[in-house]
Amino acid sequence: MRLAAVLFTAAAVFGVAQPARAGLSLTVEPLVQELHVSPGSSGAFAVKVTNGGTEAEKVSIEPIDWTVTTDGSLQFRRTDLANAHSITRYLSVPAYQFVLAPGQSREFPLSMRLPVSFSTVPTVYWGGFLVRGASVAKSGVGPAGTVFVYETVGAPKAHLALKAMRVTQSGSSGGVLSARLQNDGDAYARVSARLLIEQGGRVIQDRDLATPTIFPGALRVVNEEIKNLPPGEYRAELSFDYGTDVILTGSTDFRIH
Amino acid sequence: MKRAAWFTVVGFVVMVAAMVPARPAFAGPASITLTVTGGGAVKFTSGDNTSTALAAGAPLTASIRVTTKNGGGGSIWIDSPANPTGAGGATLNLALITVTCVDTGGSGWLNGGSATLVPGGPSAACATLGAQVNNKTTTLRVTFTMDARTVIGDVWSATPGFSLAGTAF
Numbered sequence: 001m002r003l004a005a006v007l008f009t010a011a012a013v014f015g016v017a018q019p020a021r022a023g024l025s026l027t028v029e030p031l032v033q034e035l036h037v038s039p040g041s042s043g044a045f046a047v048k049v050t051n052g053g054t055e056a057e058k059v060s061i062e063p064i065d066w067t068v069t070t071d072g073s074l075q076f077r078r079t080d081l082a083n084a085h086s087i088t089r090y091l092s093v094p095a096y097q098f099v100l101a102p103g104q105s106r107e108f109p110l111s112m113r114l115p116v117s118f119s120t121v122p123t124v125y126w127g128g129f130l131v132r133g134a135s136v137a138k139s140g141v142g143p144a145g146t147v148f149v150y151e152t153v154g155a156p157k158a159h160l161a162l163k164a165m166r167v168t169q170s171g172s173s174g175g176v177l178s179a180r181l182q183n184d185g186d187a188y189a190r191v192s193a194r195l196l197i198e199q200g201g202r203v204i205q206d207r208d209l210a211t212p213t214i215f216p217g218a219l220r221v222v223n224e225e226i227k228n229l230p231p232g233e234y235r236a237e238l239s240f241d242y243g244t245d246v247i248l249t250g251s252t253d254f255r256i257h
Numbered sequence: 258m259k260r261a262a263w264f265t266v267v268g269f270v271v272m273v274a275a276m277v278p279a280r281p282a283f284a285g286p287a288s289i290t291l292t293v294t295g296g297g298a299v300k301f302t303s304g305d306n307t308s309t310a311l312a313a314g315a316p317l318t319a320s321i322r323v324t325t326k327n328g329g330g331g332s333i334w335i336d337s338p339a340n341p342t343g344a345g346g347a348t349l350n351l352a353l354i355t356v357t358c359v360d361t362g363g364s365g366w367l368n369g370g371s372a373t374l375v376p377g378g379p380s381a382a383c384a385t386l387g388a389q390v391n392n393k394t395t396t397l398r399v400t401f402t403m404d405a406r407t408v409i410g411d412v413w414s415a416t417p418g419f420s421l422a423g424t425a426f
Contacts, residue, residue: 031331031425064379074332074424076379130336130379132420144336144422190426192388208388210330212426251270 025053026133028145033110035151039118044111047093047147049131051100056136059106061096063088064130064146068212070219076130076146085215087151088127090114099136110147122154124188124216150213156186158244160214167226167236167254174227175256177236181220189214189242195224196237204234211240229256331425332382333358333397338418339377351376354403358383362395369397379422386425 027050037043051057065086066076090112100106110129128149134142164180183189190213197205205226214220226236237251335356340348357371366387372380384397399421 031423068426074334074382074426076334076336076424078378130420130422132336132422134418134420141419141421144420146422146424148424148426210386210388212330 024055024057024133024135024142025051026057026059026131026143026145027052027105028131028147030147031145032148033150035112035149037112037114037151037153039114039120039153040116042111042113044109046107047110047131048105048107049100050105051102051133054102056102057100057133057142058136059098059100060132060134061093062130062132063091064128066126066128066146066148068215068218068220070221072212072220072222074212085123085125086127087112087114087125087149088129091127091129091149093129100133110149112149112151114151118153120153122156123152123186124156125151125153126188126213126215127151150188150190152187156216158187158189158242159183159185160189160191160240160242160248162238162240162248162250165236165238165250165252167234167252169254169256170225173229173231173256174225175229175254177222177224177226177238179222179238179250181214181222181240183214183216183218183220186216188216189240192241193222194239194241195226196239197226197229198235198237199232214242231256330388331386331423333384333386334372334382334422334424335374335380336418336420336422337374337376337378337380354401356380356383357400357402359398359400360384360395361398364393364395366393367395367397374401 027048029048029050030045033045035043035045049059051059062078064076064078065083065088066074067083068074092111092113094108098106126149129147130144131147132142132144161182161184162179163182165178167175167177169175177195191211193209193211195205195207195209196203205228209222209224211220211222222238233253233255235251235253237249239250240248242248337351340351342348351374354374355371356374358369360367360369368385368387370383370385372383374380383399
């Protein structure tokens, strides 16, 4: 099991033109957890929820599923049992609603139990919870955070392929990098992506790209705007680290006129 | 052969390079803080079909202070209740409401956008957090607006169940 310790805090103040203060505050930790539980077994990890605001808060925890579209957008939905890769139905917490006083925290286990009949075919599953905070005293908008759970059964093959890559000029001093990735393995790919723009062998731009998880069989189209490029010859180099012992790299030369 | 007037693609090359073992593959965000520093209770008001119809004549807005401590990669979105019924008995179709998120802090790492509310469920991302954002703060202005041409006369006040949600992947 690999622990990706993350922390999310959301705080909200409500009331028109109120000064900045944390009337409602919600902290959820972690946001992401990776599990490796065998069919017929169970696993758990600790979730900590904190009310860092100044008023009592009703916390509700609700199962939620999500998917990632080709363009990398996250789409959320309530529990979708039709999704064969969802493990949300196997996730549980001891209490789905509770009240936290200002400054109070509660830590509890988020458990997953896979039935004996669960498939042993090496592949990946995902699910999670939406943790919401709301004022006990009045209606309004509240803060919320998600806990995403990834589950890997067996040792599925992890592989990404870069299918295409190009840069198209946009305006007089910029362009748009377009790349197409294919997850042709059986494992999910949580990708750390990096873009370098070089001119004459010198790196002139270097940035990390936020690329949501690419699930098995999924296609991902990456579009990234590149600014501040005077006329000239350039090379774009895109690299993807997805947790294997190799880095996938692609490059393309382009000219800004 | 005539070359493209302003742009040339030379081609692209793919490499798979060995790397040092045990290098972390992905660093999820270690800490992120959202603070709504101004806004209003969710109150929709519409008296006719020509005027702005939110928060008694003005769009509902909220300012969110976003702070990250380590890492990044995620989004901010809105979870909505079911369509509310107004004082006059009319149902408000929340799908008519668009939420726009603008990074008024100009951070460069919190990318604003817009999303249409989804009655009884989560919207698409209203803003996205870039990767590798460390110890930075900015302000996101969230504005609810409605297509005034389609509203009906009623008042929906203090609608419960809206959540501004943060997600990391």
